[in-house]
Amino acid sequence: MSEKKIRIGFYALTSCYGCQLQFAMMDEILQLIPNAEIVCWYMLERDSKEVEPVDIAFIEGSVSTEEEVELVKEVREKSKIVVAVGACATQGGVQSWTDKPLDELWKTVYGDGKVKFQPRMAKPVEEYIKVDYRLYGCPPEKRDFLYAIGTFLVGSWPEDIDYPVCLECRLRGNTCVLIERGEPCLGPITRAGCDARCPAFNVACIGCRGAIGYDVAWFDSLAKTFKEKGYTKEEIIERMKIFNAHNPKLEEMVNKIFQEVKE
């Protein structure tokens, strides 16, 4: 690696700021600081510069205003690597969990009130610009950040995860929330990497890391238990939409789970 410090920017769109907070809360960040120059990170740095070139741009949040459309385009132009961070940036976030049109949402919350900024329906960053890498999760795990940054620093490229939460859950030896408790745990169809955090607390997975890829072999095995437990296709789609509202293959995936098994 060259002597030159790596230039990092952290940009926030509409979000809860949890991805940045997760990043800021890592003690490991103190080891990164001597090797990095924080060009933009408003949450911690008052001298942040939004329009300067960076090596790695982390973008948190969904694109939800006209101003944010311009910002992501600008960040793309000025950055070597763009990383979409968290459920909002990669999947549009929980604010996308709706079929209602924007004007109806607006009327419900703001009534006839007018605001001088222009809102948009929440969308993932990738709808507007090319994204080079994605950190999944709401929020991503600390190790997601460490793995990605560490890999970039040694000049390599991080791998995506293509196995479900179920795998990690079995390895931890948890009682199955879906089979034993009959709760709609999305573990069978959700991307792993969290070490089955919620099922380990007897809480059903809500799929915050997004659906795993369509062609992964695991997909139609345990997932079929949904049907056995009496859940309808509509219920599973509704639950999956919390974090997968913009996934074009969602219906196709759930149809596959609920199709008749040919023996």
Add this chain to the structure above:
Amino acid sequence: MKNVYLPITVDHIARVEGKGGVEIVVGDDGVKEVKLNIIEGPRFFEAITLGKKLDEALAIYPRICSFCSAAHKLTAVEAAEKAVGFTPREEIQALREVLYIGDMIESHALHLYLLVLPDYMGYSSPLKMVDEYKKEIGIALELKNLGSWMMDELGSRAIHQENAVLGGFGKLPDKSVLEDMKRRLKEALPKAEYTFELFAKLEQYEEVEGPITHIAVKPRNGVYGIYGDYLKASDGMEFPSEEYKEHIKEFVVEHSFAKHSHYHGKPFMVGAISRVVNNADTLYGRAKELYESHKDLLRPTNPFANNLAQALELVYFTERAIDLIDEALAKWPIRPRDEVEIRDGFGVSTTEAPRGVLVYALKVENGRVSYADIITPTAFNFAQMEQHVRMMAEKHYNDDPEKLKLLAEMVVRAYDPCISCSVHVVRL
């Protein structure tokens, strides 16, 4: 000849949660207008959760804010439990409060050391203070880590806890973890007290000195804390939480995706200083002593006192968590969860989030959310915050604009605003 004045603006206030700016418009007669522009996009949380299954709606409410996700989760859960007519056992309530305190400790430590302190020490970022202020940054990390760890153990993680569910917890930690938690809290106490002494020395700017109406939750059972069923104002008024809409009115302003609020037609403040001002008689332990000896600094008339009040609460809640853990341990072993029958109903919960009063009103019909109203502390505070920034601007509009910008930002930071929280407030 007419003078031309350029507005003094901070487009993006740094070191706060969320995206907002300050605009100060100056004319021949001084400051004409002060606006806090809230440009964070709207997320329509209440509208989105309408018609959704109760447990799934409860899973997404904490996503309103990362700095106080446990506060949102636990307040939403309480509102939902009130709606369906369920009351948790005392020991479950005690442990929920410990989880909430984890959020309080983490949030206060982050705010005081990483967001506020750099202004006073002349730095743009806490990351640049690491060499010069090793001890302070060390304490910040230790307190923050303690709070996050408490949330990891009791909430499943430090951000967006899934373990707090209707009826209790999915799972409770082992007894040994709670014993360990007590030990770590005891060890943290001197550090919390160091924080209080440090912040007691920092300037509270007299430019913004003046009367403020404070509103806080009246503590349940008469012990300073987080939960309560009445709101109490510093003008002496008390009213049941369910009647919040009769006293506090919300309205849309054109320069902000967040609404503003008035209490009986006037701005008001919520937060740590409001809790201390309204409920000091319910403090106990070391925090009570510190309050008595520093009453003049913990005064109701200055928003900067909110920083010191948070430091006082670091001391208080560290001690309080130990007592709450003891209450739970006295009933060990504890069943983590009761089955809750999802009946139709309406419930309001008011709690004290790190930044002040948080209101959740939920209506449940056929197992689904049919009405939701959430008002966050920062939304309550905006009108008062704008007034205080204006007071600061009136004293400094002739000075170097950079100086005024910093002072205006410091006023905003003293409120510890959570802008993400505030941009979805609803009226239905």
